[in-house]
Amino acid sequence: MAVRRATISDVASLAGVSIATASKALNGRQDVRASTRQRVLAAAEELAFQPNALARGLLSGQTRTVGLLTSDLEGRFGIPVLMGAEDAFGAGEMAVLLCDARGDAIREQHHLRALLSRRVDGLIVVGESTDPRPSVSKDLPVPVVYAYGPSDDPADVSFVPDDVGGATLAVQHLLALGRRRIAHVTGPADYRAARDRAEGLGAALASAGLPQAGETLWGTWSQRWGRHAAEMLLTAGPEFDAVFCGSDQIAAGFVEAARELGRRVPDDLAVVGYDNWEVLAAETRPPLTTVDPDLERLGRTAAQHLFAAIDGKATPGVHKMACRLVIRDSTARM
Amino acid sequence: MAVRRATISDVASLAGVSIATASKALNGRQDVRASTRQRVLAAAEELAFQPNALARGLLSGQTRTVGLLTSDLEGRFGIPVLMGAEDAFGAGEMAVLLCDARGDAIREQHHLRALLSRRVDGLIVVGESTDPRPSVSKDLPVPVVYAYGPSDDPADVSFVPDDVGGATLAVQHLLALGRRRIAHVTGPADYRAARDRAEGLGAALASAGLPQAGETLWGTWSQRWGRHAAEMLLTAGPEFDAVFCGSDQIAAGFVEAARELGRRVPDDLAVVGYDNWEVLAAETRPPLTTVDPDLERLGRTAAQHLFAAIDGKATPGVHKMACRLVIRDSTARM
DNA sequence: TACGTTTCCGAAAACCTTTAAGTCCAACGG
DNA sequence: CCGTTGGACTTAAAGGTTTTCGGAAACGTA
Incomplete structure (x- = not known):
């Protein structure tokens, strides 16, 4: 030293x-x-x-530092967004001050103060789900961009994955493979993500003039629920030749149970997951076709937009980011 | 605004x-x-x-900010360490500047400069594996603590999980359950983690006067390898009543394949994993008994130690942090 | 030589806060 | 009435950098 x-x-x-x-x-x-x-x-x-960046910042009023406020580092979705943002900021010679509020509003306020006191040039708020969250940007002296979880104030700038579009992508893929009877197993109905994906499925089927195979089965985001749903559907459910699962965890449970019940995937049954959580989706047998919300790109885009907002003007509102379909072996032509 | x-x-x-x-x-x-x-x-x-924290810092020479330099945010192990550190710092009214070098030494140097220029009070370097990594602390004006991946300079301060001890914990548990023939399936031999865990196994068996069931099987950290190893061992391997796997991924593949080959876990075969990666370990059938390296605590401890180093003195050297055994259903008395 | 122009450099203010040192004044003891 | 004490407040310096402006030297022109 x-x-x-x-x-x-x-x-x-x-x-x-x-x-x-x-x-x-x-x-x-x-x-x-x-x-x-x-x-x-x-x-x-x-x-x-x-x-000395302090002296420089004191004089210029710019710190070339942004705050990244996340409500839940633990969760799986915040990390890729954070990485994308870190990537964009690093390229712009910006530094990132990281704060994790752990879902606590008090702690969030506290961190917000600390960040403002450190004179960050801007703020990214990363939500823990795609459900709208309370805005923090009222009367803040710096621009704020919300990523993954949108602000409940439409005057703010938010970037969220387009789950309706993602589901549509999945369904169109299944239809193109000749599947006609598509079932849907997903997470809790009080998640915006689950509702959006179900809506996308419904819309895509409707525009193809097809009915859904059975009702949507709402459950949890777990492998266990995927297995359970598979057992229910395959023993006493409607006829179906494809299932669209609301998450890769559900899909992983589903293919495992289907396999044990003697159904061949994808021959008898095509399965599509959601999230492209590689450790899971690539390790199931067969590997999962799945919708990738491309969260890293979302984070990067949000960061770039924050740049724009810092030295110019931002376009407010909720920006929906397109998803990608990743095709693996769990889907094939009939 | x-x-x-x-x-x-x-x-x-x-x-x-x-x-x-x-x-x-x-x-x-x-x-x-x-x-x-x-x-x-x-x-x-x-x-x-x-x-204005800038003015305050300029005067006092203290920014109440630390740099967190990680080589690999993508990896699964950096995140819990980061969370623990963030936790400790947040409690101490410190802010965390996050930088991800993505395993690139050039980028690491660049981030290091940026952090020093911002006058951080200290630095935590989070490695991507438990293998020693080049020291960055030569002639740095601030204290540095290494977490997860130790520095190759023994004069630095490092905190790493005690993988030898963790493996010993696992083996002692199996022995206590009456298992006597323990096999070992693990990751690549060029990982320090794999070698340490194999060493712990060997030592525990030796002190119990028991031989290992077959040679250690080195492979990759994947579910696929776990399945493959299970098929090999169960069709043409030595007699064994327990297997210690080098990771939860390997263990998950192992129990799945064992199940398909008609072996009952834990009745015929006890299985222990490593890492306590909840999404995997809690979802296998049966859920996995596994060694938890308690990385969040490791991160927290490293952060607290950095505090000590900032305003006083630090005890250099590599500090090994004890692991915990998490007992689930994949192990039971014979 | 006188004067204007160009080139290079230095003095000083500004950014915002903390703190050591100094000022002022009332109260108090003698 | 004077000297002392101590409370309440102000002045000014310090911290490191950027930037504006003025100054000096060198050079060209009349």
Whole structure:
């Protein structure tokens, strides 16, 4: 550990110039003779000079730092969004101050204060589900962008996955493979994500003039529920040649149970999951065709939009981000 | 968005006192009459005054901010460590600057510069595996603590899970249940984690005077490998009544294949995993007994140690953190 | 030589806060 | 009435950097 850090004043003395000249030389500005600039640069190098970002920020009013407020780091969905954002910010020479409120509104307020006190240039709020969440942006001195979980205030800027479109993608894929009787097993009905995906399924079927195979089965986001639903449907359910599952966990349970009941996937039964959670979707037998909400891209886009909002203007409202279909072996032509 | 933020000078004018008095009133210091303090506090409230952390940091030389440098956010192990650290820092009113180097040394250097330029008070480096990694702490003006992946310089401070001890825990559990012939299926031999766990197994067996059932099977950290190993062992392998798997993924594949081959877990065969990756370990049939490296605690401990290092002295060297055994249904008395 | 122009550099203010040192005044003891 | 004490407040400096503006030297032109 070095004792004291060099300041620009040390650099200036060593180079035999004034502070002002040193500053200009280091920042590549005009009005410095080439030879002088060289001397300053050499001095800075020798002293391992690093400009003090605090002083710089104090003067300029810009910290080149953004706050990232997440309500739930534990969850699986926040991380990819965070990674995408970190990626975009890193490329823009921005630093990210990370705060996890753990779903606690008090802690969120506390973190918000801390971030503002540190004079962040902007804020990204990452929700824990796609359900709208309370806005924090009332009377804030910096721009805010919501990612994954939208703000409940339509005047804010939010980026969310287009779950209706994602479900439509899945259904259109199944229809193109010749499947006609599609069942739906999904998570709890009080999740926006579950309702949106069911809605997408319904819309796609309706526009193809087909009925859904049985009612939508609402349950939990677990493998266990997927197995249970499979047993129910396959022993006493309606006829169906495909099932659209609301998550990869459900789909993994479903294919496992179907397999044990002697149904061949995809021959007898095509299965589509949701989330493209690789560790699960790629390890089931057969590997799952699934909808990928592309959360990393969502995070990156949100970050880029925050840049725009910081030095210019933002387009408010909820932006729906398209999903991708990842085709693996759990679906095939009949 | 407000136009301009109130400074302490605005608060002072509004309260009709000098800046110094305002500062003292706001910071709860002596030499301020109670009534004056009230006036200042009211003024601060009215203007929504937030002290500028930059100015404060510039003066005090402390930013109450630490850098968290991770080589691999994508991986499963960095996140819990990060959460633990974030937890400890949040409690200490510290903020966390997050940087992900994505395993790239250049990017790591770049982030390091950025963090130092922002005058962080300390640094936590989170590795992507338990293998030693190059030290970054040579001639750094701030203390550094390594978490999960230790530094290759013994003079640094590192916190790593005690994989040897974790494996011992698992084996002792199996022995206590009356199992005597224990096989071992694990990941690649070029992972320190795999070697440590195999070593723990060997030591525990040796001190019980028992031989290992067959050679250690080295493979990958995947479910697929677990299945494959199970098929090999159960069709043409040695006699065994328990298997210690190097990861929950391997164990999940193993129990699945064993089940399909008609072996009952835990009756015929006890299975222990490693990592306590809940989504997997709790969803297999039966749920997995597994070793929990308690990474969140590891992160928290590392953070607390960084505090100590920041304002005092640190005890260098590699600190091994004990693991916990989580007992579920995949193990039982014979 | 006198004067205007260009080139390069330095002095000083500004950003916001904390704190050491100094000022003022009332109360109090003698 | 004077000196002392101590409470309540203010002044000013410090922290590191950027930037504006003014100044000096060198050079060209009349």
